[in-house]
Amino acid sequence: MRTVKVLSVIICLTMIMSNMVYSASNIKDEIPYTDTRDTVTSPYWYKKLDTYSSGEAAAAGVPEGYEGYVMKLVGDSEVGLTIDFTDRQIPISSVKALHMRVYYNEPKIREVRVTIDAGHSWVLRHEAKKPAEWEDVVITDPNSLKLLANEEGRLGRFGFGFRFQNGTFNSVVYVDEIRAELIDDDKTPPVIYYDGEDHIVTTEGKPFVLNVRAYDEGEKAEFKTEYVWSENATDDDGKLVKGEHSLTLRARDSFGNTSEKKLTVTVGDRDVTAPLIKFSRDKIDTVAGAYVKLDIKAEDDCDEVTVLQEWSEGAIDNKGRITEGAHTLTLTCSDLTGNTTVKTVAVAAGKTLD
Amino acid sequence: MKNVILRMIAAALAAASVFAFCACGAQQPVPQTETGTESKKEEPTMEDKTENVTETQAPVPVAIYPEEGSVVSLLNGQMTEWLKNYKKGKLDKICDYTEKCEPVPVCFSWGEDADYTHLLISEKADMSDPLIFLCTGDALEVEDLLPGTEYFWQTVRSAGGEKIRSDVHSFKTLQTPRTVYIPGVSNVRDLGGKITSSGQRVKYGMAYRGADFAHLTEEGIKKAVDILGIKTELDLRNRIANGKSPLGDGVKYISVTAPYYGLIADQSYKEALLTELRVFADPDNYPVYFHCSLGRDRTGTLAFLLLALLGVKPDDIFTDYEISFFSDMGGYIDTTAPSYMVQQLDATRTLVSSSVKKLEENTRAYLIRLGMTEEEIDAIRANLLEDVR
Numbered sequence: 001m002r003t004v005k006v007l008s009v010i011i012c013l014t015m016i017m018s019n020m021v022y023s024a025s026n027i028k029d030e031i032p033y034t035d036t037r038d039t040v041t042s043p044y045w046y047k048k049l050d051t052y053s054s055g056e057a058a059a060a061g062v063p064e065g066y067e068g069y070v071m072k073l074v075g076d077s078e079v080g081l082t083i084d085f086t087d088r089q090i091p092i093s094s095v096k097a098l099h100m101r102v103y104y105n106e107p108k109i110r111e112v113r114v115t116i117d118a119g120h121s122w123v124l125r126h127e128a129k130k131p132a133e134w135e136d137v138v139i140t141d142p143n144s145l146k147l148l149a150n151e152e153g154r155l156g157r158f159g160f161g162f163r164f165q166n167g168t169f170n171s172v173v174y175v176d177e178i179r180a181e182l183i184d185d186d187k188t189p190p191v192i193y194y195d196g197e198d199h200i201v202t203t204e205g206k207p208f209v210l211n212v213r214a215y216d217e218g219e220k221a222e223f224k225t226e227y228v229w230s231e232n233a234t235d236d237d238g239k240l241v242k243g244e245h246s247l248t249l250r251a252r253d254s255f256g257n258t259s260e261k262k263l264t265v266t267v268g269d270r271d272v273t274a275p276l277i278k279f280s281r282d283k284i285d286t287v288a289g290a291y292v293k294l295d296i297k298a299e300d301d302c303d304e305v306t307v308l309q310e311w312s313e314g315a316i317d318n319k320g321r322i323t324e325g326a327h328t329l330t331l332t333c334s335d336l337t338g339n340t341t342v343k344t345v346a347v348a349a350g351k352t353l354d
Numbered sequence: 355m356k357n358v359i360l361r362m363i364a365a366a367l368a369a370a371s372v373f374a375f376c377a378c379g380a381q382q383p384v385p386q387t388e389t390g391t392e393s394k395k396e397e398p399t400m401e402d403k404t405e406n407v408t409e410t411q412a413p414v415p416v417a418i419y420p421e422e423g424s425v426v427s428l429l430n431g432q433m434t435e436w437l438k439n440y441k442k443g444k445l446d447k448i449c450d451y452t453e454k455c456e457p458v459p460v461c462f463s464w465g466e467d468a469d470y471t472h473l474l475i476s477e478k479a480d481m482s483d484p485l486i487f488l489c490t491g492d493a494l495e496v497e498d499l500l501p502g503t504e505y506f507w508q509t510v511r512s513a514g515g516e517k518i519r520s521d522v523h524s525f526k527t528l529q530t531p532r533t534v535y536i537p538g539v540s541n542v543r544d545l546g547g548k549i550t551s552s553g554q555r556v557k558y559g560m561a562y563r564g565a566d567f568a569h570l571t572e573e574g575i576k577k578a579v580d581i582l583g584i585k586t587e588l589d590l591r592n593r594i595a596n597g598k599s600p601l602g603d604g605v606k607y608i609s610v611t612a613p614y615y616g617l618i619a620d621q622s623y624k625e626a627l628l629t630e631l632r633v634f635a636d637p638d639n640y641p642v643y644f645h646c647s648l649g650r651d652r653t654g655t656l657a658f659l660l661l662a663l664l665g666v667k668p669d670d671i672f673t674d675y676e677i678s679f680f681s682d683m684g685g686y687i688d689t690t691a692p693s694y695m696v697q698q699l700d701a702t703r704t705l706v707s708s709s710v711k712k713l714e715e716n717t718r719a720y721l722i723r724l725g726m727t728e729e730e731i732d733a734i735r736a737n738l739l740e741d742v743r
Contacts, residue, residue, distance in 0.1 A: 077592060119591075120600075121568045279490070281469045285512070290472065290486040293494055318580040322488065353472060353486065353510060354517075 042159025044080025080161020186218030214251030502529030
């Protein structure tokens with residue numbers, strides 16, 4: 001009998017302890033926050049943090065409308081946490097939305113905010129418009145969601161908080177959950193967007209770059225477009241050889257859905273004409289301290305080209321002014337085939353202009 | 355009869371001569387003098403016209419801009435018009451989330467190309483101490499000129515081995531607040547240029563205010579550090595101490611949790627307020643860039659105290675404040691009416707003004723009560739004020 005009583009007490013205590021452990025891990029199932037402050041990720045912290053199970057929350061005065069566990073935060077001017085989804089290993093491409101269910105009744109709250117770099121930039125600045133009711137603040141924009149990815153491409157760590165207006169003290173907010181909503185299995189291939197010609201004419205030796213992108217509506221994400229050439233279209237260096245070729249543009253999403261588009265490419269004789277730099281002088285006489293604002297142009301028979309200006313060491317100071325002495329300005333202009341024109345200009349910067 | 359025929363032949367020859375004379379009487383090409391002025395030549399004589407066989411054209415007028423004697427605003431038209439008819443707190447919400455308070459560069463155009471050209475801009479009629487730009491083409495946009503200044507300018511064009519110096523032209527820039535462009539930073543302006551009650555002027559290039567560096571670019575760092583020469587970043591947000599400035603290790607970083615508007619009276623902000631004001635007492639800290647997130651509230655409150663202490667007129671202080679409503683303030687979506695925010699600053703003014711004395715005296719007294727010393731206040735004034743030439 002005594003043994004039964006002792007065993008009952010042990011079992012009871014074990015259940016209480018496991019319930020406490022269960023409670024501590026369950027709040028983090030709903031709100032995966034870190035216990036320690038991460039100042040690299042988040043500018044936010046709190047004066048006081050309390051967590052309640054659903055049974056405790058009513059007695060604690062938490063406004064109705066929550067489900068499961070709920071968190072109460074108290075702070076001045078701004079309050080929040082670092083949220084970390086890393087352990088859940090969720091690919092960012094399968095995240096449809098990030099939901100943050102919050103409650104505030106401060107009339108002077110300004111925004112709900114999300115950052116990954118302690119507030120130097122913002123993933124979300126949600127204007128707080130709904131005091132005294134639970135609000136589902138959601139990030140659905142794919143570009144914003146991508147910012148929340150870690151180096152492995154999975155939903156990672158970010159700062160989450162509330163910004164109050166005009167300086168307030170001991171402001172109270174509640175958080176019911178922060179969760180990732182995932183996309184359904186996607187069965188639709190990405191769409192290849194290409195607005196160029198189906199038959200392309202180019203010349204040997206020129207880099208081949210198309211304005212093409214592939215976007216998958218299901219995953220709300222861009223995917224790389226692969227270039228698949230017909231046999232013997234390129235040399236050992238990957239450059240196109242003269243002749244007629246076919247090119248297949250191919251894009252594949254995370255679920256293996258694939259789309260293709262076929263083009264034909266005619267590669268002609270190599271362009272051997274270098275651009276012409278439109279600056280006729282071999283020498284410039286100027287004065288030390290002059291701000292250099294030379295806008296030198298060039299023209300080419302095939303391509304749009306620009307002129308690179310390189311000054312000899314020490315010619316230009318950190319304010320963009322020429323220093324006294326003899327300098328060299330090297331003008332270089334290359335077309336897409338690699339034909340290059342170089343012109344050297346001697347620049348003499350004296351004490352005066354005359 | 356013979357005489358009549360001879361007279362008729364002579365008359366015909368004379369008429370033909372007159373006709374030939376008139377046909378060759380077109381204007382000769384006018385040579386450019388070294389100073390570039392065009393000089394009128396006299397009508398060619400009968401002897402001249404036999405040598406001048408070159409066809410000529412009337413010279414094309416050269417497009418010179420800014421026009422001689424004109425007044426050019428360094429702000430866009432909307433801001434210029436608002437300043438002209440300024441009434442405190444009457445600005446309607448105009449921010450459409452684009453930056454509208456960036457300065458407008460001055461476009462110089464001289465209408466004549468050359469191999470290369472030097473553009474000279476000076477504040478003196480004798481063209482001494484000019485800014486000099488080496489450029490190509492027949493026009494150039496120049497940034498960072500100062501408001502309320504008369505400028506003189508000319509070009510020296512190098513063409514065919516010759517240097518051709520133009521006339522000196524002049525224009526003025528309108529006296530407005532000086533807004534500043536730092537790539538990636540919103541709502542930036544120079545506290546300088548304002549005239550005080552004692553007739554002095556707040557120095558340009560010493561104290562800059564603006565929004566935070568969340569979107570600062572490499573070009574922005576170069577502009578802030580190399581061109582504006584900023585030595586101290588005063589961050590008024592509640593950041594963590596021992597932080598570093600995004601402008602680089604060469605820039606001192608000072609961080610305080612600053613008050614805004616009525617919170618300057620809150621004792622818990624006293625030390626922060628003293629710290630941020632004392633930054634301006636140390637000449638080694640200049641130029642200073644002070645900011646919060648938007649560059650309006652905490653920044654605006656500090657700017658108010660500084661400008662009031664310097665003796666700047668209240669209208670000019672509030673103008674400086676309200677320029678924030680022309681900025682997108684770093685992309686912040688603000689639905690608060692400008693008039694409401696101006697009331698907040700007005701309430702701050704009331705807080706500081708404990709007597710019927712002028713704002714400058716009241717502000718000085720307020721800061722003394724706060725804990726600043728006379729020496730610190732005098733140092734701030736000495737660092738930021740200059741006599742007007």
